[in-house]
Amino acid sequence: MIDTALIVGQSGFPDPMGGLTLSHYLFVSAAMMAIGLIGFMSRRNLIIMFLCTELMFQGAGIALIAFSRYHLNYDGQTFVIFVLTIAAAEAAMALALVVLLFRRRESLSSEEWSELKG
Amino acid sequence: MEQVVSPLILYAATGVGALGVMLAMPKRRGGIAAIGGLLVAVAFGGLLLGMLALAGPVGEAPNLFFYVFAGLAIASGLRMITHPRPVYAALYFILTILSSSGLYVLLSAEFMAFALVIIYAGAILITYLFVIMLATQAPSEEDEERLSDYDAVANEPVMASIVGFAMLALLSTMLFTGAPDLERSPYLETPGATLASQPVKIERMLLDPLREVEGPDGSPIVGEDDEIATRETGAGRRAIVDVEARLVGVSPRGDDGVVDASAVRMVSVPDELWPDDVQGTNVEGLGLNLLGQHPMTIEIAGVILLMAMLGATVLARKQVDIEEALKARQARRLAGDAYSTVSSGEVEP
Numbered sequence: 256m257i258d259t260a261l262i263v264g265q266s267g268f269p270d271p272m273g274g275l276t277l278s279h280y281l282f283v284s285a286a287m288m289a290i291g292l293i294g295f296m297s298r299r300n301l302i303i304m305f306l307c308t309e310l311m312f313q314g315a316g317i318a319l320i321a322f323s324r325y326h327l328n329y330d331g332q333t334f335v336i337f338v339l340t341i342a343a344a345e346a347a348m349a350l351a352l353v354v355l356l357f358r359r360r361e362s363l364s365s366e367e368w369s370e371l372k373g
Numbered sequence: 374m375e376q377v378v379s380p381l382i383l384y385a386a387t388g389v390g391a392l393g394v395m396l397a398m399p400k401r402r403g404g405i406a407a408i409g410g411l412l413v414a415v416a417f418g419g420l421l422l423g424m425l426a427l428a429g430p431v432g433e434a435p436n437l438f439f440y441v442f443a444g445l446a447i448a449s450g451l452r453m454i455t456h457p458r459p460v461y462a463a464l465y466f467i468l469t470i471l472s473s474s475g476l477y478v479l480l481s482a483e484f485m486a487f488a489l490v491i492i493y494a495g496a497i498l499i500t501y502l503f504v505i506m507l508a509t510q511a512p513s514e515e516d517e518e519r520l521s522d523y524d525a526v527a528n529e530p531v532m533a534s535i536v537g538f539a540m541l542a543l544l545s546t547m548l549f550t551g552a553p554d555l556e557r558s559p560y561l562e563t564p565g566a567t568l569a570s571q572p573v574k575i576e577r578m579l580l581d582p583l584r585e586v587e588g589p590d591g592s593p594i595v596g597e598d599d600e601i602a603t604r605e606t607g608a609g610r611r612a613i614v615d616v617e618a619r620l621v622g623v624s625p626r627g628d629d630g631v632v633d634a635s636a637v638r639m640v641s642v643p644d645e646l647w648p649d650d651v652q653g654t655n656v657e658g659l660g661l662n663l664l665g666q667h668p669m670t671i672e673i674a675g676v677i678l679l680m681a682m683l684g685a686t687v688l689a690r691k692q693v694d695i696e697e698a699l700k701a702r703q704a705r706r707l708a709g710d711a712y713s714t715v716s717s718g719e720v721e722p
Binding site: 275278279280281282283285286287288289290291292293294296297298299300302303305306307309310313316317320321323324328329330332333335336337339340341342343344345346347348350351352353354355357360361362363364365366 | 473477488492500509533661678681
């Protein structure tokens with residue numbers, strides 16, 4: 256009796272995927288991740304490289320929201336809030352660093368800093 | 374386990390896409406970027422069409438908005454990584470953000486869709502645009518000539534495209550063929566289980582009024598020690614509630630604070646106590662989840678934001694000693710700019 260009562264609920268989510276499956280959203284997420292990866296590897300402008308990492312964050316966000324919808328709980332959406340927080344913090348720090356590097360070398364090229372050592 | 378796109382289409386499309394991105398990457402000479410763009414469009418269009426043709430049971434209407442938003446997000450993402458001008462790349466990224474917020478709405482995550490537009494497109498990307506404009510030389514009429522070298526020529530486009538699209542092909546092979554259980558969640562088959570997924574809301578909305586009600590024998594129906602009965606499922610804790618029969622499951626709390634699941638009893642909620650609208654909204658569910666289950670994470674996020682703010686301020690205020698040679702180069706560049714604008718306007722015949 257409890258088992259049947261468990262799954263009866265108020266209609267909050269209409270049939271969401273509308274003929275789509277989880278795979279559809281995950282494919283978009285994977286495509287954005289791959290595009291961001293290509294951009295990060297092939298572009299030489301520091302700012303564009305950071306933009307590409309933001310694109311990869313977006314891919315991860317779509318996957319999280321799609322899984323949150325799939326499992327009907329809010330943990331995925333909550334996690335996207337933290338992803339946004341980290342993205343904002345990262346953007347602030349990265350752009351401050353980029354401004355500093357630009358003042359030193361008058362260039363945004365990543366190859367200007369290829370002699371950095373660990 | 375249903376195969377969404379046949380692997381042959383998938384591998385062909387990713388190969389064509391890799392070739393297209395390779396050609397579309399910025400370079401100085403022999404630009405056939407248009408052909409590259411066409412190839413990429415064919416590749417991703419083929420993939421999306423394949424998903425369209427094979428999605429869902431026959432006769433079910435395809436969700437047009439998904440394909441529009443997904444296509445826009447992917448296309449503007451590709452244009453972002455292939456556009457030589459940083460400002461345009463940032464603007465294309467804003468288009469990607471708007472399209473993915475459309476996807477969020479389709480996934481019924483309305484709050485996150487608005488938060489994405491406000492935080493990403495409104496705040497983060499504006500900061501990026503400011504820095505791009507601060508740190509890039511202004512372009513003149515002859516666009517291609519004034520592009521910096523590091524913007525105009527991509528670094529290893531062939532290897533990057535191959536690696537990126539190989540990753541995409543592998544990921545999508547797993548998504549489309551390998552991973553089992555891509556059927557819909559069983560909770561979707563029932564008309565919504567959002568209320569059951571929010572025990573805190575039921576506690577607040579139904580159980581607290583019930584504590585005031587007295588049964589026929591004078592004792593309260595729900596005692597002070599009773600809690601809403603929950604049950605651990607694969608997708609988190611679910612309350613035991615029957616919305617149509619207006620029953621709520623309660624169980625006494627054990628000595629150590631743990632709800633005793635074996636002693637669940639179903640309590641009927643009187644009609645006057647049943648709220649008109651018990652439907653869980655997205656913002657409400659998100660807020661309860663955020664504050665109820667991840668309070669420590671919010672604190673950590675706050676600390677991270679504070680550290681980022683302090684760090685950015687300290688970094689950006691730092692005075693940089695530029696070498697003499699660089700100073701001279703800057704002076705020459707500025708002087709050269711002034712001279713060339715004057716000369717192009719007046720001296721030339």
